[in-house]
Amino acid sequence: MKLSSLKKYRVVISLLFFVSITLLFVDIKEYIPADVYPVVLYLQFIPSLIKSLDTFSLVSTGFIVVLLFTLLFGRVYCSFFCPLGVLQDMIIYFSKKFKRRKRYEFKKPHNIIRYSILGVTALSLIGGSITAVLLLDPYSTFGRIITNFLRPVIIGINNLTHWILASFNSYAVYPFEFKGISIAVFIFSFAVLILILWMSVKRGRLYCNTVCPVGAFLGLISKVSFFKIRIENSTCKNCGVCEFVCKAECIDSESKKIDMSRCVNCYNCFTACSTNAIVYKANLSSKKSLQEKAEINLNKRDFLKKTFVYFVGWNGIAFAQKQILVYKESKIPENRKFAVSPPGSKGLEHFNDRCTACGLCVSVCPTGVIQPSFLEYGIWGMFQPRMDFKKSYCNFACIQCTEICPTGAILPVKVEEKKLIQLGVAKFIKENCIVETQGTECGACSEHCPTKAVHMIPYKKLLLPEVREEYCIGCGACEKACPTTPYKAIYVEGNYTHKRAKRNEELQQQRRVDYKEDFPF
Amino acid sequence: MERRDFFKKSMAAGFVTALGSFKDVFGLNIPAQSQAYDLVAVKGGEPDDMFDKGIASLGGMKNFVKKNQKVVVKPNIGWDVTPEKAANTNPKLVARIIKHCFDAGAKEVLVFDNTCDNWIKCYQNSGIEKAVKDAKGKIVPGNSESYYQNVDVKKGKRLTKAKVHELILDCDVFINVPILKNHGSVKLTIAMKNLMGIVWDRGYWHRNDLHQCIADFATYERQPDLNIVDAYNVMMQNGPRGVSINDVTKMKSLLIAKDMVAIDAAATKIFGMEPEDVKYIKVADEMKVGTMNLQKLNINRITV
Numbered sequence: 001m002k003l004s005s006l007k008k009y010r011v012v013i014s015l016l017f018f019v020s021i022t023l024l025f026v027d028i029k030e031y032i033p034a035d036v037y038p039v040v041l042y043l044q045f046i047p048s049l050i051k052s053l054d055t056f057s058l059v060s061t062g063f064i065v066v067l068l069f070t071l072l073f074g075r076v077y078c079s080f081f082c083p084l085g086v087l088q089d090m091i092i093y094f095s096k097k098f099k100r101r102k103r104y105e106f107k108k109p110h111n112i113i114r115y116s117i118l119g120v121t122a123l124s125l126i127g128g129s130i131t132a133v134l135l136l137d138p139y140s141t142f143g144r145i146i147t148n149f150l151r152p153v154i155i156g157i158n159n160l161t162h163w164i165l166a167s168f169n170s171y172a173v174y175p176f177e178f179k180g181i182s183i184a185v186f187i188f189s190f191a192v193l194i195l196i197l198w199m200s201v202k203r204g205r206l207y208c209n210t211v212c213p214v215g216a217f218l219g220l221i222s223k224v225s226f227f228k229i230r231i232e233n234s235t236c237k238n239c240g241v242c243e244f245v246c247k248a249e250c251i252d253s254e255s256k257k258i259d260m261s262r263c264v265n266c267y268n269c270f271t272a273c274s275t276n277a278i279v280y281k282a283n284l285s286s287k288k289s290l291q292e293k294a295e296i297n298l299n300k301r302d303f304l305k306k307t308f309v310y311f312v313g314w315n316g317i318a319f320a321q322k323q324i325l326v327y328k329e330s331k332i333p334e335n336r337k338f339a340v341s342p343p344g345s346k347g348l349e350h351f352n353d354r355c356t357a358c359g360l361c362v363s364v365c366p367t368g369v370i371q372p373s374f375l376e377y378g379i380w381g382m383f384q385p386r387m388d389f390k391k392s393y394c395n396f397a398c399i400q401c402t403e404i405c406p407t408g409a410i411l412p413v414k415v416e417e418k419k420l421i422q423l424g425v426a427k428f429i430k431e432n433c434i435v436e437t438q439g440t441e442c443g444a445c446s447e448h449c450p451t452k453a454v455h456m457i458p459y460k461k462l463l464l465p466e467v468r469e470e471y472c473i474g475c476g477a478c479e480k481a482c483p484t485t486p487y488k489a490i491y492v493e494g495n496y497t498h499k500r501a502k503r504n505e506e507l508q509q510q511r512r513v514d515y516k517e518d519f520p521f
Numbered sequence: 522m523e524r525r526d527f528f529k530k531s532m533a534a535g536f537v538t539a540l541g542s543f544k545d546v547f548g549l550n551i552p553a554q555s556q557a558y559d560l561v562a563v564k565g566g567e568p569d570d571m572f573d574k575g576i577a578s579l580g581g582m583k584n585f586v587k588k589n590q591k592v593v594v595k596p597n598i599g600w601d602v603t604p605e606k607a608a609n610t611n612p613k614l615v616a617r618i619i620k621h622c623f624d625a626g627a628k629e630v631l632v633f634d635n636t637c638d639n640w641i642k643c644y645q646n647s648g649i650e651k652a653v654k655d656a657k658g659k660i661v662p663g664n665s666e667s668y669y670q671n672v673d674v675k676k677g678k679r680l681t682k683a684k685v686h687e688l689i690l691d692c693d694v695f696i697n698v699p700i701l702k703n704h705g706s707v708k709l710t711i712a713m714k715n716l717m718g719i720v721w722d723r724g725y726w727h728r729n730d731l732h733q734c735i736a737d738f739a740t741y742e743r744q745p746d747l748n749i750v751d752a753y754n755v756m757m758q759n760g761p762r763g764v765s766i767n768d769v770t771k772m773k774s775l776l777i778a779k780d781m782v783a784i785d786a787a788a789t790k791i792f793g794m795e796p797e798d799v800k801y802i803k804v805a806d807e808m809k810v811g812t813m814n815l816q817k818l819n820i821n822r823i824t825v
Contacts, residue, residue, distance in 0.1 A: 444723075520791060
């Protein structure tokens with residue numbers, strides 16, 4: 001294979017990943033089967049890493065593959081598999097269409113920033129806080145950008161098409177019920193998007209080499225990768241083209257050095273070099289110059305010092321926050337202490353520690369009950385999805401979210417098992433109930449209850465809901481159905497740890513039917 | 522809504538007018554001569570066979586559906602459960618009704634419900650979507666408020682306004698196909714209660730005396746042209762959604778009538794209760810929507 005054609009392969013493969021990952025987030029018609037999700041997301045570094053911390057299985061080995069690639073060739077992930085990286089490449093590509101051909105030039109790395117961010121992220125993850133990873137993981141960031149900016153557009157187009165067709169009496173396109181977006185996630189994603197736009201238009205892959213912790217981490221490994229990109233003195237004509245095309249600004253054409261820790265393996269330099277002076281060289285000797293060694297030591301020391309400070313501070317606050325969890329102000333009379341996490345997530349502890357808030361479960365949930373949180377899980381679980389029973393409720397026989405989570409925050413469960421997972425327990429506020437306030441029948445909550453944990457008992461010649469907690473699975477159907485305003489008369493209090501509900505096995509009300517018998521009228 | 526009206530009016534004004542006059546000529550309110558029975562009760566057979574026999578004794582579907590008419594069949598598809606749980610109308614019955622409509626010359630037969638559970642899952646798992654498609658009918662979503670248009674319920678006491686699915690306002694023939702079930706709060710759900718699936722804001726009904734609202738909406742001028750009650754598998758407890766197959770008793774019965782109050786009363790008896798015990802039936806009877814006095818009716822009883 002000619003090195004100069006590597007770029008072509010890179011473009012094709014990266015677009016393949018980019019498009020397929022994007023489709024997962026905008027598949028509003030549920031065309032993509034659940035078993036495709038883990039295949040497409042197999043190589044996503046952070047999700048796979050987090051998943052492997054619990055369940056080390058074939059599905060969670062993706063990050064090892066990425067590490068092996070990196071050890072061999074450098075940061076292949078950043079240009080081939082990372083959707084956020086490819087998004088930046090696309091921004092760079094299109095921005096060039098609008099202005100004079102951009103020339104990059106070698107710049108010094110922002111080591112303090114990038115290794116501080118990496119250190120904070122890594123150590124806080126080890127210390128049990130996922131917040132930094134959640135905010136910075138490039139795949140999850142990409143997921144949030146798509147769910148907040150592209151998905152609404154796709155839904156809009158679908159519904160507009162439906163609307164136009166419907167006025168001609170065609171029901172070929174079904175409308176999709178848009179549950180709105182979460183403002184906090186929207187604002188955050190918008191800010192990140194603007195930052196990425198600005199950085200990539202101005203300085204190529206600056207974000208990947210300054211902000212992204214995955215980039216910084218893989219960069220460290222790239223320093224010792226087996227194959228390294230080098231400029232061969234013998235054939236190089238000192239034209240400097242390689243430096244001009246380097247999005248990572250890591251080629252110093254004057255001193256003929258390439259900073260592999262920042263190289264994103266886009267291979268543009270291979271294609272640009274007219275004399276094929278840029279080559280992949282096997283790194284057989286591990287000798288380092290004294291100067292290089294000194295640099296590394298300095299970096300290491302700096303890195304450790306800085307991250308220690310951050311680590312202590314960060315986890316100290318995180319610990320304090322965890323005690324409070326999801327307390328809401330008393331303005332909301334439902335007064336939910338714990339938010340409800342999706343089925344398969346085992347409970348808040350498991351879920352909050354593993355979810356990177358990519359929003360994929362939000363996208364696949366057919367009822368739209370899974371919505372990004374704001375402060376319901378506390379500030380350190382910001383954006384992690386929760387069950388929003390004001391918007392919808394969890395479909396009894398549905399396990400779609402459990403099948404697709406790339407980080408293992410939501411684990412797979414079987415349908416029969418899921419039907420007994422108790423996410424929370426319904427709490428009845430009699431003072432709010434129609435039967436009490438209006439003195440008329442209602443029972444909407446009991447109607448919707450799939451286990452009849454909420455059943456109706458005689459009360460002042462009417463029927464009043466009663467919750468049998470042992471049967472309740474916390475699906476939220478009662479809360480969604482409850483017609484009282486502005487506050488509900490029944491709501492689901494989250495279980496900190498998901499429990500197992502009792503199966504409701506009421507016996508049949510015996511009634512024999514003799515078809516020969518006369519009609520009762 | 523306005524835009525849609527504009528489209529409709531401008532694009533198909535002539536067509537609509539033609540349909541309107543057509544409706545007058547073959548009007549549904551003109552009693553067909555062979556429709557001597559007020560109510561037909563069938564038992565002992567399969568849902569589709571019982572319907573064949575029942576509708577035949579009313580002179581066939583041609584007494585209700587004329588050539589080139591647009592028919593809406595409204596089953597209960599409220600819940601994401603499988604057919605044997607009997608929370609939704611039997612798909613075999615729905616398919617057979619559609620077939621009779623086409624045999625009578627219907628131009629199109631549309632089926633929808635404003636479901637309680639996620640509508641896509643309900644349509645799929647109830648078996649009704651497949652049954653409708655196999656019978657060449659059209660299954661239409663009811664999940665978007667944009668389908669629903671404001672109407673006045675002139676005789677309503679608590680419910681004076683409602684948002685009704687445009688197909689109901691648009692069609693020539695409206696066939697209501699509820700399933701008889703136990704219901705947690707109003708005790709039974711049959712024909713009148715099934716009409717909650719053609720309106721949008723059900724929360725209002727629950728907030729404003731559910732029984733009265735059910736009876737109120739039964740007075741709305743666009744009443745079903747035919748009601749067919751599926752009582753083949755009947756959910757005796759834990760309704761209207763049901764918990765398990767234990768809730769269901771096989772009753773192998775079917776009722777057909779124009780009068781919603783009468784058919785609800787008859788179904789109540791089949792269930793083993795008295796019509797007076799179900800408040801909305803009593804209220805609807807008092808409001809003269811129909812009669813719950815089965816003695817007054819000419820009933821055809823068929824045992825298969």
